[in-house]
Amino acid sequence: MTTAQWKIGIVGCGLIGHRRALHLPASFELAAVFDPSVEAMERLTTGASATPRMASSAEEIVLDDHIDVVLIATPHNQLSPLTVASLERGKHCFVEKPGGASKDDIARIGAAADASGSIVRFGFNHRFHPSILSARNLIASGIYGDVASIRAVYGHGGRLGYETEWRARREIAGGGELVDQGSHLIDLIGFLAGIKQLEFVHLPTSFWKMEVEDNAFLALSLKQGGLAWLHTSWTEWKNTFRMEIALRKARIDIIGLGKSYGIETLVVHEMDETMQPPSTTSTIFESPDDSWATELSHFERALRGEPNLGATCNDVLGTWSIIEQAYSR
Numbered sequence: 001m002t003t004a005q006w007k008i009g010i011v012g013c014g015l016i017g018h019r020r021a022l023h024l025p026a027s028f029e030l031a032a033v034f035d036p037s038v039e040a041m042e043r044l045t046t047g048a049s050a051t052p053r054m055a056s057s058a059e060e061i062v063l064d065d066h067i068d069v070v071l072i073a074t075p076h077n078q079l080s081p082l083t084v085a086s087l088e089r090g091k092h093c094f095v096e097k098p099g100g101a102s103k104d105d106i107a108r109i110g111a112a113a114d115a116s117g118s119i120v121r122f123g124f125n126h127r128f129h130p131s132i133l134s135a136r137n138l139i140a141s142g143i144y145g146d147v148a149s150i151r152a153v154y155g156h157g158g159r160l161g162y163e164t165e166w167r168a169r170r171e172i173a174g175g176g177e178l179v180d181q182g183s184h185l186i187d188l189i190g191f192l193a194g195i196k197q198l199e200f201v202h203l204p205t206s207f208w209k210m211e212v213e214d215n216a217f218l219a220l221s222l223k224q225g226g227l228a229w230l231h232t233s234w235t236e237w238k239n240t241f242r243m244e245i246a247l248r249k250a251r252i253d254i255i256g257l258g259k260s261y262g263i264e265t266l267v268v269h270e271m272d273e274t275m276q277p278p279s280t281t282s283t284i285f286e287s288p289d290d291s292w293a294t295e296l297s298h299f300e301r302a303l304r305g306e307p308n309l310g311a312t313c314n315d316v317l318g319t320w321s322i323i324e325q326a327y328s329r
Contacts, residue, residue: 006029076179098319143249150189156181156236
């Protein structure tokens with residue numbers, strides 16, 4: 001491109017699409033939006049820095065040669081077809097997690113991206129919470145030794161009528177809570193420590209009357225040894241996020257994600273040579289959640305050919321490999 005400006009179209013103007021629109025980098029011009037709900041489009045466009053066109057269909061955005069980038073925030077079974085169609089038109093794509101409703105969906109996106117030469121990244125914004133990035137840097141530095149184990153819990157309690165929503169329908173969502181919040185946890189384990197393989201899975205439906213699981217318990221062996229134990233839940237009546245990372249010389253705790261999940265906090269318990277009670281330091285991140293803006297800034301870096309930490313097709317293929325292995329057991 002001859003300028004530092006990309007025209008972007010958004011397909012899907014619900015909660016996540018709206019949130020993405022609020023955090024677009026300055027180099028993106030919001031040119032068009034589409035959602036089956038006119039009300040949703042109007043909410044998203046109200047107060048926008050530019051006045052985007054309200055398209056009459058997703059295809060109108062895909063086929064618009066003036067649009068450089070398509071951001072896709074639809075139900076899971078629509079993500080891959082719209083992304084592939086956009087890539088085939090030479091557009092770059094930012095696709096909300098989990099990227100599709102199956103591993104095959106992600107493979108099709110990868111093949112289309114390779115053929116077109118376009119950039120595609122996936123919306124796993126938890127990577128960009130400051131506590132996660134800080135923990136990743138500490139692990140990568142090696143100052144505390146290798147990861148021995150990880151325990152992680154992530155969950156919410158649903159809402160009235162949750163069992164009737166599209167997330168509870170396998171043919172649309174691709175699965176239940178393992179796909180919904182579980183994909184975030186699996187991605188984070190890969191991002192922080194690398195995953196070797198799935199060791200254990202239990203997928204009960206313990207409360208909601210639905211065809212998919214409302215809880216997921218997984219054990220994942222890590223690439224350099226150690227084990228991650230994950231529990232993700234739609235029956236966590238108080239929204240919860242917690243990750244405890246045990247290394248040879250320290251333990252790192254990540255607590256909260258902000259808002260209803262509690263103040264985001266990074267705690268480091270550092271062991272000394274005497275193995276007495278560790279010294280503890282805490283960092284509290286009280287500012288509003290900037291993971292959405294940070295993630296899109298990394299997408300912008302990808303478009304410029306610069307190093308970035310965005311989730312790639314290979315990353316998401318790995319996450320879906322674990323998910324499909326879990327469902328097949």
